[in-house]
Amino acid sequence: MSMRRLLLGDEAIALGALHAGLSGVYAYPGTPSTEITEFIQGSALARERGIHSRWCTNEKTAMETALGMSFMGKRALVCMKHVGLNVCADPFVNSGMTGVNGGVVVLVADDPSMHSSQDEQDSRFYGKFAMIPTFEPSTQQEAYDMMAAAYDYSERQHLPVLMRVTTRMAHSRAVVVVADEPRQQNALNYDAKASSWVLLPANARKRNDIVTAQQATLETDAENSTYNIYMEGQDKRLGILASGIGFNYVMECFADGSPYPVLKLSQYPLPKRLVRRLIDECERVLIVEEGQPFIEDSVRGVGLHTTIHGKLDGTLPRTGELTPDLVNKALKTMQSLSAQSENSDHSENSDYSENSENSDCSAGFAPCDDVVPRPPALCQGCGHRDVYAALNQVLADYDNARVFGDIGCYTLGFLPPFHAIHSCVDMGASITMAKGAADAGQWPAVAVIGDSTFTHSGMTGLLDAINENADITVIISDNLTTAMTGGQDSAGTNKFEAICRGLGLAEDHLHVVVPLPKNMEQITQIIRNEINYHGTSVIIPRRECMQTLQRHLKAKKGK
Numbered sequence: 001m002s003m004r005r006l007l008l009g010d011e012a013i014a015l016g017a018l019h020a021g022l023s024g025v026y027a028y029p030g031t032p033s034t035e036i037t038e039f040i041q042g043s044a045l046a047r048e049r050g051i052h053s054r055w056c057t058n059e060k061t062a063m064e065t066a067l068g069m070s071f072m073g074k075r076a077l078v079c080m081k082h083v084g085l086n087v088c089a090d091p092f093v094n095s096g097m098t099g100v101n102g103g104v105v106v107l108v109a110d111d112p113s114m115h116s117s118q119d120e121q122d123s124r125f126y127g128k129f130a131m132i133p134t135f136e137p138s139t140q141q142e143a144y145d146m147m148a149a150a151y152d153y154s155e156r157q158h159l160p161v162l163m164r165v166t167t168r169m170a171h172s173r174a175v176v177v178v179a180d181e182p183r184q185q186n187a188l189n190y191d192a193k194a195s196s197w198v199l200l201p202a203n204a205r206k207r208n209d210i211v212t213a214q215q216a217t218l219e220t221d222a223e224n225s226t227y228n229i230y231m232e233g234q235d236k237r238l239g240i241l242a243s244g245i246g247f248n249y250v251m252e253c254f255a256d257g258s259p260y261p262v263l264k265l266s267q268y269p270l271p272k273r274l275v276r277r278l279i280d281e282c283e284r285v286l287i288v289e290e291g292q293p294f295i296e297d298s299v300r301g302v303g304l305h306t307t308i309h310g311k312l313d314g315t316l317p318r319t320g321e322l323t324p325d326l327v328n329k330a331l332k333t334m335q336s337l338s339a340q341s342e343n344s345d346h347s348e349n350s351d352y353s354e355n356s357e358n359s360d361c362s363a364g365f366a367p368c369d370d371v372v373p374r375p376p377a378l379c380q381g382c383g384h385r386d387v388y389a390a391l392n393q394v395l396a397d398y399d400n401a402r403v404f405g406d407i408g409c410y411t412l413g414f415l416p417p418f419h420a421i422h423s424c425v426d427m428g429a430s431i432t433m434a435k436g437a438a439d440a441g442q443w444p445a446v447a448v449i450g451d452s453t454f455t456h457s458g459m460t461g462l463l464d465a466i467n468e469n470a471d472i473t474v475i476i477s478d479n480l481t482t483a484m485t486g487g488q489d490s491a492g493t494n495k496f497e498a499i500c501r502g503l504g505l506a507e508d509h510l511h512v513v514v515p516l517p518k519n520m521e522q523i524t525q526i527i528r529n530e531i532n533y534h535g536t537s538v539i540i541p542r543r544e545c546m547q548t549l550q551r552h553l554k555a556k557k558g559k
Contacts, residue, residue, distance in 0.1 A: 001349070001372065001527065002177050002178060002180060002359060003133040003177070003178055003180055003550075004175050004177055004178075004402075004433070005175070005176055005178055006173055006174070006176075007025070007140055007142075007173060007174070007175075007216070007317070007416075007419030008035060008138050008169045008170065008171060008172070008173050008175045009137075009165060009170045009171065009172060009174075009399060010032070010033065010034075010035035010036045010039065010168040010171070010423070011035060011036075011039045011110075011138045012141070012144040012174075012176050012372070012460075013036050013107060013143050013144070013147060013165070014035070014036045014037075014040050014043070014148065015039070015043075015091070015103065015144060015178060016018075016143065016144040016148060016175075016178075017036075017151075017234040018040060018045050018046060018051070018182060019078045019144075019147070019148065019149040019178065019179055019182040019183060020045060020075065020103075020147045020150075020151045020183055020195070020550075021075050021151070021182070021183035021184055021185045021186060022040075022046075022075050022076070022185070022186045023049075023051060023069060023075050023102070023186065024051060024052035024053070024066065024069050024076045024077070024080075024436070024439050024440070024442060025040050025051070025052065025053050025076070025077045025079060026056050026061075026062035026063070026066045026069075026078050026436070027055060027056060027059075027062050027077075027078065027079035027080060028053070028055060028056055028058050028059045028062055028078075028080055028084055028087075028420075029055060030080055030081035030083070030084050030109075030110075030370070031081060031111070031115070031116040031117075031187075032081065032109045032111060032116075032165075032166075032167045032170040032171055032203075033079045033080055033084075033107065033109035033171075033173075033393045034107070035075075036336050037079055037169070037241065038052045039057065041053045043549045045182060046370050049185060051185075052069075052439045054467070054468060055397075055463055057398040057460040057461070057463050058084075058087055058460055059078075059080040059084035059085070059087040059088040059324075059463050060086075060088040060091060060432075060457065060460070061085050061093055061094070061426070061428075061432045061460050061464050062078050062079075062080065062088065062092065062191060063078050063088040063091040063106070064088075064091045064425065064426070064428070064429040064432035064433055064461065064504075065103055065432040065433065065435050065436035065461075065464065066078045066435070066436060066437020067091060067095055067098070067100070067104065067429070067432075067433055067436060067440070067472070068433035068434060068435060068437040068439070068440070069102065069199065069402065069436040069437065069440045070100045070101050070102040070103070070104045070160075070193070071101055071102075071190035071402075071422075071423060071433060071436070071437055071438055072101070072102065072188050072190075072402075072436075072437045072440035072441070072442045073101050073102045073186050073187065073188055073190075073191060073440070074102040074103050074185060074186045074187070074188065074193070074437070074440045074441075075103045075104075075151050075185070075186055076102065076103075077104075077105050077107060078104065078105070078107065079107045079109075079112075080104045080106075080107075080108055080109075080246055081108070081109050081111060081120060081416070082108055082109065082111060082117065082121040082122075083117060083119065083121060084108070084111040084121050084522040085106075085108050085121075085123050085126055085427045086121075088126065088425040090407075090427060090428055090457075091124070091425055091426045092126065092130060093126075093129065093130045094179075094199060094425050095130070095132070095370075095425070096131050096132045096159065096205045096211055097199055097204055097208065097211060098161060098196055098197045098199065098207070098423075098425055099159055099196055099207070099211075100154055100155070100158055101149070101153070101189070101191055101192040102155065102189075102440075103151035103155045103161075103186075103188050104154055104160040104161070105147065105150045105151060105152035105154065105160070105161050105162075105163055106160055106161070106162050106163065106347035107163045107165070107325040108123040108126075108162060108163070108164050108165075108183045109164075109165050109166070109167070109170045110122060110123055110164060110166045110167070110290075110291055110492075111166070111167050112166055112290055112291055112319075112320060112321045112322075112528040113167070113169055113319075113320045113321040116305050120291065120292070120320075120462045122291035122292040123162065123164045123292055124136070124164055124268065124291070124294045125292075125294060125547075126162065126163075126316040126514055127162040127164070127209055127268060128268070130162075130185040130475060130482070131211050131212065131214075131480075132159050132160050132222070133153065133157065133161050133162070133218050133267065133268065133269070134148075134161070134162065134164060134223070134267070134269075135150050135161060135163045135164070135227070135268075136161070136163070136164045136165070136243055136244040136265070136266050136267070137163070137169065137227075137244065137266060137392070138243075138244055138245060138246075138264065138359075139174060139248060140169070140172070140173070140174035140176050140249050141174065141176050141177065142174050142227065142266065143165065143176075143499060144170065147163075148183070148385065149227075149293065150163055150353045150398070153221075153526040157214065157218070157221075158215070159161055159211070160502060164176055164244070165244070166244065166245060166247075166290045166291065166321070167321065167496070168321060168510075169244070169245045169246055175403065177364075180546035186310060187297040187303065188440060188442065190400055192422070193380070194414065194421070194422040195546065196232045197422060197423040197424070197425065198405065198411070198414045198421060198423060198424045199424055199425060199426075200411060200412075200414060200415075201281065201517075202504060209255055215269065217430065218269050218446070219269045219270070219271060219417070220395075221267075221273065222267045222268060222269055222270070222271040223271040223272075223273050223274055225271070225303070227263055227264075227267045227316055228263075228266060228267050228271050228274060229263075229264045230257065230261070230262075230263050230264075230274055230278070231261065231262040231264070232260040232261060232527065233258055233259055233260040233262065233264075234259055235259045236260075236261065236281050236282050236283065237282070237283050237284065238260045238282060238283070238284050238285075238286060238314065238334050238335070239260060239261045239262075239263070239278045239281060239282030239284070239285045239286070239306075240258065240260055240262045240263070240274065240285070240286050240288065240331075241262075241263045241265065241278060241285055241286070241287045241288070241291070241299065242263070242264055242265070242287075242288040242289070242296065243264075243265040243266065243288070243289045243438075244265075244266065244289065244290050244380055245264060245287050245290055245322070246288035246290050246322055246327070247262075247264045247265075247288070247429070248261065249265075249288065249324045249326075249327040250325065250327055250331075250390070251286055251324055252277075252324045252327075253324065253327055253328045253331055254524070259327050261278055261281055261282060261386075261446035262273065263277075265295065268423060268521060270295065274296070274386030275299055276301070276401060276423065279299070279305075279306045279393065280306075282306060283307070284301070284306065284307045284308075284309060284334060285306055285307070285309065286309045286310060286315065286330060286331070286334050287299060287306050287308065287309070287311075288311035288316065288322070288327055289310070289311075289331070290322050291403050292311070293310055293311040293312050293318070293411065293550050294310065296310040296311060296312055296314075299523070300312075304321070309334065309524055309552050311329075315333055315334070321395060329541060329550070334462045336449050342514065350414050351550065356523075360437055371497045375415060376412055376554045377412060378409060378410075378413070379409075379410050379546045379547065380546075382408045382409070382479075382545070382546055383415065383477065383479055383515040383542075383543035383544075383545075384409060384412075384477055384479070384515075385418075386515035386516060386517060386519075386520070386541070386543075387410070387448070387475060387477050387515050387522070387523075387541045388410075388413045388420040388528060389418070389492035389520070390515070390520055390524045391403065391420060391446065391448070391475070391527060392418060392420055393520075394493060394524050394527045394528050394531065395444070395446070397449045397528075398444050398531070400442075400488070401439055401444045402422050402442055402445055402446070402447045403420055403421045403422055403430070403433075403447075403448060403454070404421070404422065404423045404430040404431075404433040404434040404437065404445070404446070404448070405419045405422070405423060405424040405430055405448050405449075405456070406418075406424060406427065406428065406429065406430035406447075406448065406450060406453050407426065407450075407481070407484075407515040408449075408450035408452065408453050408484050409450070409483050409484045409545075410448060410450055410477050411424050419538040422447060427456050427457050428449070428453060428454075428456060428457030428458040428460070428461055429461075430447040430448055430449045430453075430458070430461075430463060430474075431458050431462050431464075431472070431474055432451060432461040432464065432465075432472075434446060434447035434472040435461065435464060435465045435468075435470040435472055438470050438471045439470070443471060443534075444473065444531045445471065445472045446472070446473045446474075446475065447472060447473070447474045448475045449474065449475070449476055450476070450477055450478075450479070450483075451476060451477070451478040451479065451480065451490045451492055451493065451496065452482040452488075452491070452492075453488065454476050454479070454492060454496065455491040455492035455499075456491075458476075459499060459503065462474060462500070462503055462531075462536075463504075464505050464535045464537070466503050466504045466505055466536050467504070468534075469535045469536055470536050471534045471535060471536075472529050472536055472537075472554055473527070473530045473531050473537050474536070474537065474538045474539070475498055475527075475538075475539050475540075475541065476538060476539070476540045476541075477515075477541050477542075478493075478540050478541065478542040478544075479495060479543065479544060479545040479550070480493055480543075480544045480545065481493075481544070481545050481548045483513035483527075483545040483547060483548065487545065487547060487551065493553075496540055497510060497512065497540065500538050504535075505536065505537075505538055506535070507535060509530060509535065509536070509538065510537070510538050510540075511526050511530070511537075511538070511539045511540065512539075512540045512541075512542055512556055513526060513539065513540070513541050513542070514539040514542060514543055515542075515543050523541065526539055527539060
């Protein structure tokens with residue numbers, strides 16, 4: 001059974017996500033993406049299912065919280081405009097390394113012509129950079145259908161999916177056929193592996209090899225995608241490659257269908273086999289894409305004997321939105337050109353060779369494999385050790401507890417003898433991921449973050465948690481310095497209690513302790529109490545880093 005509805009592109013995306021079994025949307029408002037979250041906030045189905053839909057402090061916290069929900073096996077949607085992707089670039093790019101458990105779709109709405117923006121950024125470059133698949137719907141119907149396909153694909157490939165739309169797609173209406181039987185939400189699961197989610201160098205190198213090798217599969221999938229369609233045409237003097245809403249504009253120019261071969265692209269990475277087919281069959285190729293010449297740059301490296309037309313040669317304008325009239329003008333220009341092949345553009349193509357030697361050893365030195373590896377470890381006497389000892393002692397009494405870590409010395413708590421954390425994605429992600437996991441139904445959810453990392457980008461995540469009184473326990477392990485990078489000053493030293501109060505944390509659930517073995521009973525009792533308090537709490541274990549302490553003592557003796 002199905003029904004027809006008149007929907008904005010944004011509304012089609014939102015409804016598609018709801019019908020695909022969404023458990024939470026995380027977003028910061030920004031035109032032209034805002035209506036997606038607003039539609040979910042007003043949805044009776046979302047209310048009935050308890051789907052999370054409150055706004056986040058910024059796009060970075062939104063991305064990280066969605067990863068927390070994904071870590072627990074549920075489907076999450078992240079929404080933003082194009083410049084918001086700059087804000088969340090750290091977790092977005094690293095999510096390609098961690099992969100996902102529950103499906104994650106990152107919906108980015110680009111704004112060509114800058115109707116309400118500072119630039120005309122094209123988000124497809126981010127998808128390529130992060131090595132994750134990118135979907136780009138051509139119609140509102142595709143926008144709806146693609147959400148279910150994107151979530152299925154995300155979970156099949158264990159990667160997030162970037163879905164890119166533009167202003168005209170987001171803010172125009174069309175009739176969409178929608179299903180009347182929404183998919184059920186995913187159940188909570190514990191399939192996420194800490195070795196994939198804790199991006200210590202040893203883990204990240206392995207993941208980098210896996211994700212890099214996965215690119216060939218993603219390209220094959222794009223070549224076989226139902227959203228990438230090769231349409232035959234009798235007149236081979238011209239071929240048309242059109243992506244996203246640009247395909248819509250092309251088809252509007254032909255009342256009886258295109259006489260030329262048309263390749264419609266809506267799933268990336270670029271399906272080179274389909275592109276080569278178009279290039280081999282046609283004397284000229286016109287590339288119609290909204291935004292920057294993302295495809296055109298790549299195709300110029302594939303087609304060595306076919307003249308390529310598009311934004312780079314001025315056939316279509318380099319800036320601003322496309323329109324059916326602009327596309328029609330470009331097609332008429334193509335039709336008026338002679339069939340003689342021009343090779344002037346081909347000189348711009350260049351070959352790249354990869355002849356570098358795969359060796360880190362310089363001549364005259366011992367081979368690298370003669371060096372016995374020494375795994376890193378927390379310093380003896382480090383306060384982080386006592387924090388993890390106390391945390392492990394308490395969490396042994398809870399089934400399936402999850403601890404979300406962060407960037408700093410304390411990331412080493414993943415290693416023996418503690419094995420204490422389950423994720424470390426980017427600076428500040430511990431608090432937001434713990435919140436996302438709690439939104440998914442995880443308990444207990446604990447975040448461990450250092451003092452310097454907290455002021456770097458943890459405060460915004462704590463604000464999100466406090467605003468919703470999320471059921472998480474946050475441990476700010478304060479060693480009074482930026483220890484991992486050499487002991488630089490930390491911006492928040494002696495201010496953390498005031499910061500937490502200022503963000504709205506309840507005084508009764510803010511604690512400062514001294515992490516020493518003699519205080520273990522007090523520390524474990526406080527941790528236990530705050531885990532059993534079903535709201536947001538902060539514990540600050542404070543003791544100076546052993547390295548900086550020794551330097552301070554030496555400096556004092558030298559006076």
